[in-house]
Amino acid sequence: MKSSRLGEFEELLLLLVGILEEDAYAFRIAEEFEKQTSRSVSIGAVHSTLNRMGEKGFLKSEMGEPSATRGGRRKRIYYITAIGKKALENSRDLRVSLWSQYPAFASNKWSLG
Amino acid sequence: MDNKDQTENAPPKWAETFLLWFLKDDLVEEVLGDLEEQFAAQLGHRTPWQAKVNYWYQVFNYLRPFAVRKMNWTQLNPMFMFRHNMLLAFRNFKRYKSSFLINLIGLSTGLACAFLILMWVRDEVNFDKFHSNEDRLFQVFSNQATSTGINTNGSNPDYLARTMAEELPAVKYAVAVSPPGTFEDNSTLSIPGKVTKATGQFADKDYFQVFSFPLIQGDKAEVLKTKNSIVISERLALKIFNTTEDVVGESISWGALRFSVEMQITGIYENPPANSSFQADYVAAFDGILELIHEVRESTWGNFFPNVFIVLADGVDEKDFAANTKNFIKEKDEASITSLLIQPYSKGYLYSRFENGQVVGGRIDYVYLFSIIALFILFIACINFMNLSTAKATRRLKEIGVKKAIGASRGSLIAQYLWESILISLCSLLVAVAAVRLVLPQFNLITGKDLVFGFDPQLILLFIGITFFAGILAGSYPALYLSGFKPATILKGKINSSIGEAFARKGLVVFQFMLSIILIVSVLVVQEQVSFVQDKNLGYEKENILIFPFEGDIARNPKAFLTELRKNKDVKYASYSDHLLLGHNNSTSGINWEGKEEETHIDFENISVDYDFLELLDLEMTAGRTFSAERGTDDSTLIFNEAAIAVMGLEDPIGKTVEFWGSDREIIGVVKDFHFESLYEEVKPLVFRYNPKGAMQVYVKIEKGKDAAVIASVEKLYQRFNKGYSLDYAFMDANYQAQYISEQRVSILSRYFAGFAILISCMGLFGLAAFTAERRLKEIGIRKILGSSNFGIIQLLTKDFTRMVLIAILIALPLSYFLTQQWLKGFAFHTELKPWYFIVAGIAALVIAWLTVAFQTLRVANVNPASCLRD
16 A cells, blocks of 8 residues: 655655745746756656555545647646645654654764754 | 867866766756866866876766656657567467477577587688688699690799799799698608608798798798708697707608708798697708609609699789790790689688689689579478468467557567567577577588587677577568458358468478488489499409508619518509699600691600509400519500590500600500599599509409408518518508598488488478367267268368479479489589489388378377367
């Protein structure tokens, strides 16, 4: 069955979808991903992952407005669902918990809200 | 301009078409939109070309499961069936290990034989084909219409090449080349302090233009231009100078027989490749050897020596040229009987035998022979597979019935069985390749080749092709046969094994054994012929005769050396001749006699000898005497052989005078015909003359059993006369056998391949016997209970096979008689076919078949009826 855990790439994409809000469609997400991480990625790879997370229920999507730069074609805008949000939080909490247990950092007065 | 802009700034059309081809319909809009937006963004900071490449990259990245449209079910079905078939095939192999093993061993042996033969054939066929002028490079042959038939010869008049090059615009280059064996490997090249033996040839100036042997140093148009220039091979340069640098310009002293010439090195060529018939260590300017020849004779249109190679100019038609130059020599010399024949140079290796002025064969015969053997063996192996799979059909009846009942089409069943056989042949391919690698060194040893099994795409493709061919051939009959069953009847348990089917299977076994028997007979005949040739009474004694060339000081003073030699009491005779006796070496038509008709032209093999030579060879005189030192008058005498006397039509020849090269000579003797050429040829006319200048090869007849002692003392004597040279001797009988080296190789190879063919046939028979025995186990149990003896059972089981082999024998013997008869016809002198070859082959086949079946039969005959009837 489909796992509710997030992979690293999935997590990043999910966050980007949240950041980009109304502008969250495959090309923009890929572009933003390259900008923020300095890693190159193909639109296909992004699209495939978005599609998978849609199937898992982390994302939902609907077709947006057509624009001229796209040859009058519409784009598919993605939104994070409640389950997606929950998965992101779980993922973050797990990390924070692990970070705080790491002795080298535990003494470092890290405070994470 | 606008138009161009538009195409430049639009995404690549082909990428889009491709994308639309595989992309799911409901994704098209968003994906195309995204890609176009990205393309536009790319155009902002990259060249259009980069943007397009990127677009392609993006398109390929959409080749993901989620985005690719579902292909039709019918399109995916083959994949599914393929997996299913593979699985069934593997299960079958596992379940019936013995028949799998028999098939595997049989097919892989067959494939290995076929591969070896293929490699050999490919090497043979590609021989001498690497020259860049290949399609316009020809060799010129002289056809001499003598009264005894047309003799075709690679030797031509000395100036033929030069005259052709000068006079015929159709000839781009023409070169005369001394025949490869001119100095019998015994020329020497020496620099101060070093004498090296080397084989070499003399050639006209354009030699390196005609043949593509790349020069490491020197200009190919210049190197042979001046007299006494010499071009040496890389390996010879390394041998003499230990380097290829700064060798050009060095002088080197060339020596052979009694000659010695100072030469100038003008170039170095790369070592010739293994598939070149030219393998000499040096090429020297032809003028050098002409000078030596002119000491003995003149260059006329009637004296023949060099091989001639020509390159035709572009656009010249070979046939026209051949027709126009046919009478080239006759136009120069009206008395000539020689017409010219041209043959593509690369053909010369495979087609070297001429009859009546036409090419009739040569090594190509062996190429055909072995190709046929390869096909035979492969076919025999395929038959094994067919037989075993059809015989075992009963075991798979249920499978076929169920499949058909639930709607399998005949085509898919055929595909299944074909896959099974292809799979097994692919397994065999692996085994065969391993086997080929393993035996290749041995194979090279037998064939005298230097084959390597490296990464050669063409060869690999051929191997795979042959494998598939064998797989399909082997699988075709079982596939058609098994898929033809009617589901209703076979599910009921009835096997409708028609007469036709049993007939086909038996027919295949018969065919298999027929091929094997033909191979056995052929091997026997080839062996017999080879030993016939080796042991045939040639009319002269070739045992205990030592041969070595005159060289250095010995060549300058042969008499003194021979006198010393004759003092040794173990030396029966010591004499010399101007060449090795074997083969066609030197001939003349310059003999006239009383009553000779104007148009009569006879080519006499012309041998210069010393006293004692005829005694040394133990040649029988039918009339007259031999040359004798006591008389001292033999400068003006001749001895002919019977064949010569017969064609001249002389009666009572002794004492008659004939004109030899313009001077009168007396016939003092007639020698009985002896075979100086290969046994492919009839004995040709021959003349001996006493000639003190003809001292080229020393012949020493040794007392039997004293070889070692005599060789040692000859060596000592040799050193005394010839400091710095090493004695390079050969035995005449060994030389004689070397003439038939390819026959020997064929004989050995055919023995091996016939052995394999029989082995494979037997494996098939073994499998069949095992199967029959197993199927009739119950029957045998009952028979035994009812009182049948073991012998009776054996008889019962063997009867069928015996009958098949007998039929095979009946068909094979006449066929093999016919085939071997044809082969033997190629030899002027050959062994006769004797009945025992056929009897032996027949009995051998029968006995082998019985032995093969015996193991199974005995096991079954001894079975305890209680145990086999229990279940």
